[in-house]
Structures are given as structure tokens and as C-alpha cells.
Amino acid sequence: STSAFIFDLDGVIVDTAKYHYLAWKKLANELGFEFTKEQNELFKGVSRKRCLEILLDIGGITASQEDFDRWMVEKNEDYLEYIEKMDASEILPDVPKVLNFLKQKNIPIALGSASKNARPILEKVNLLSYFDAIVDGNDVTKAKPDPEVFLIAARKLNVAPEKCLVFEDAVAGIQAANNANMISVGIGDALVLSEADHNFNDFTEMSLDFLEGLMSTQA
Ligand code: G16
Ligand code: MG
Numbered sequence: 001s002t003s004a005f006i007f008d009l010d011g012v013i014v015d016t017a018k019y020h021y022l023a024w025k026k027l028a029n030e031l032g033f034e035f036t037k038e039q040n041e042l043f044k045g046v047s048r049k050r051c052l053e054i055l056l057d058i059g060g061i062t063a064s065q066e067d068f069d070r071w072m073v074e075k076n077e078d079y080l081e082y083i084e085k086m087d088a089s090e091i092l093p094d095v096p097k098v099l100n101f102l103k104q105k106n107i108p109i110a111l112g113s114a115s116k117n118a119r120p121i122l123e124k125v126n127l128l129s130y131f132d133a134i135v136d137g138n139d140v141t142k143a144k145p146d147p148e149v150f151l152i153a154a155r156k157l158n159v160a161p162e163k164c165l166v167f168e169d170a171v172a173g174i175q176a177a178n179n180a181n182m183i184s185v186g187i188g189d190a191l192v193l194s195e196a197d198h199n200f201n202d203f204t205e206m207s208l209d210f211l212e213g214l215m216s217t218q219a
Helices: 017-030 037-043 048-059 065-084 095-104 118-124 148-157 171-179 208-216
Strands: 004-007 109-112 133-135 164-168 183-187 198-200
Touching (some): 004 148, 017 048, 048 065, 095 109, 095 208, 118 133
Parallel strands (some): 004 109, 004 164, 109 133, 164 183
């Protein structure tokens, strides 16, 4: 049975993808090319460094190491300006309902995110206190679909991977959860996240009975 829950951040708890998009778009425009919302889909769950590599590929730009490092900093500074203005109103629907339910049952909760800005974001939206462990882009060496981020989270919670469940909105994230031998729950388009064990468009469609069921099944 499931005894711990791991949440991805962007796309599951908050929609920071729109701020990542605006910051990447600004950089692309400065470098003289367009960056579309559709292209931004490729950036979900992907590390900042890998995103810049893809962006420069789209623009057909070869960068020196110096340029690359400067653009990484520039993008993040722009992104942080948006984060600065975030508050609890940006928490995605019914996320607090699920977190409160798990808390009240004393179930360990972890964050498993590719972002290096995960802590300040959780602080901004006032959810930091719900998490017993936070594993983010500062803690991992291998990006999703590698299971590292979720395995570290399980270890920090002291729960076996098979007893962990992961909420993810990115294909690479679902694959990472599956690679970690965890139960994967896709939040978003079920056609895109078809590799997940369970699918929901968002948390409003997931009943607390569903969670209760997972926690009480024999396995
Ligand atoms: C998030 C986003 C990605 C972003 C990555 C790194 O991952 O989905 O688009 O590139 O974090 O973010 P940062 O530049 O803040 O380190 P996740 O895993 O929370 O969905
Ligand atoms: Mg995500």
C-alpha cells in the first residue's frame, strides 16, 4: 500500500511554466528569434541548462561558454522577478485539499522537482510547512526520466520506493516515477501522460476516496 506521497512542483502545485515561458521568450527575442508556447512544452520538467541548450538550438545559435553562463543567469533573474510577486492565489485547484488530507492522516509528503527555485516558490505560496522533505534541482546530478530525484525523496522520508506515489505533469516525470518503481499519477492530459498508472486532469477530478483506497490496499 502507498505510505508516502511525492509532488512535482511546476504543473502540479503551481503553474510556474507560464513564468518560465515569459523569461525564455524574452531571451529568445533579445537574441533575435521567436519562442512559442508550443515549443515551451518541451521545457516542462527539464533542467534550466538543458532548456537553454534546446532554446539555442531552436534559434540556431552557437554560444561561447561565457555567453551560455550569462544567459542562464539572465533568464533566472527575469524568472525570479515573476516569482517574487507570487502568492497563495496561484496554488492550483484542490492542491490544499489533498495536502491537508494527507497531513491529517500523518502521511509523509515530499517535493521532487527539477527546479533550483523550489524552496522560495513554496515559501511564496505558503506551502513549505507541508513538506517533510524537499528534493530539487540543487540535490540531483541526473535529470528526469532518471529516477534519482524521487529515490532521494523516498530515502529522505524513510519509505521504500514501492510504497511511494508520485504526482507529475511531465512525460519525463512519469517515466522517472516508473523507473523508481513508484506508483505514477499523471496530472494533465491522459493522452500525453499515457505511461502513468493513473490519470487525472487536475486535483479537482481526484477524490479523497481514491487516495484512501491506495493507502489501504494490500501490497
Ligand atoms: C521545473 C520546470 C522546468 C524548469 C525546471 C528548472 O521543473 O518544469 O520547465 O526548467 O523546473 O527550473 P529552474 O530554472 O527554476 O531551476 P518541475 O520538475 O518542478 O516540473
Ligand atoms: Mg512539472
